[in-house]
Amino acid sequence: MNTVEFGGIGMTSQRTRERLIQRLKDQGISNQKVLDVIRVTPRHLFLDEALSHRAYEDTALPIGYGQTLSQPYVVALMTEILLSLGPRKKVLEIGTGSGYQATVLAQLVDQVYSVERIKPLQDKARDRLRQLGLRNVRLTHTDGGFGLPDYAPYDAILSAAAPHEVPEELLHQLAPDGILVIPVGPGDEQELRVIIRDGDSSKFEERVVETVRFVPLLSGTTR
Ligand code: SAH
Secondary structure, three states: OOOOOOOOOOHHHHHHHHHHHHHHHHOOOOOHHHHHHHHHOOHHHHOOHHHHHHOOOOOOEEEEOOEEEOOHHHHHHHHHHHOOOOOOOEEEEEOOOOOHHHHHHHOOOOEEEEEEOEHHHHHHHHHHHHHOOOOOEEEEEOOHHHOOHHHOOEEEEEEOOEOOOOOHHHHHOEEEEEEEEEEEOOOOOEEEEEEEEOOOOOOEEEEEEEEEOOOEOOOOOEO
């Protein structure tokens, strides 16, 4: 667990943050720790200045390279599901993007591994994490479609990009009772799926939560 002090919030910003938290509650987010972490995490630092005034709206926003910072509701929902079976120690995120989701996770679990295929996005995310003093996030530039076998197994895996089908490799990298939260489907809209490994067996239980909109999981990496 890593508590971060993000100081210097103006009153206006505090009010807009409270509005966002209320909206998340209204939409059914109930994990108080998740709500508290979202309240104190400066989402405006994960956007270009031109967009930072919209940081506390409940909407996805562009971060360049055709990618988006996920909607706060979806970040909250996926994080809440990820923690729903109890505390998680080691978590893998696929699709670092801006680093916002990784920052949220880093305040709720022991160690976050996050992979990104677009190098400049990873570089920016690394700067932000350093600025915030987060030391329990390890970033890797790789194609997360194969997970990150070097550090497996993970107590939870969260994918911020949508494959057409669930990659087998991700299932193999789940620890006993591990949980995978992943949007799946070929179109603009996908099913948010939750897959739970049954103990240390190779059986998995799967359910669909709701419809979400994510960028596609692409293969290969770019410099
Ligand atoms: N979690 C991010 C959301 C970024 S959008 C945030 O909080 O900002 C999803 C990200 O997944 C994009 O940055 C995209 O480049 C990345 N991505 C897509 N396919 C990938 C793959 N195969 N491996 C790693 N990252 C991938």
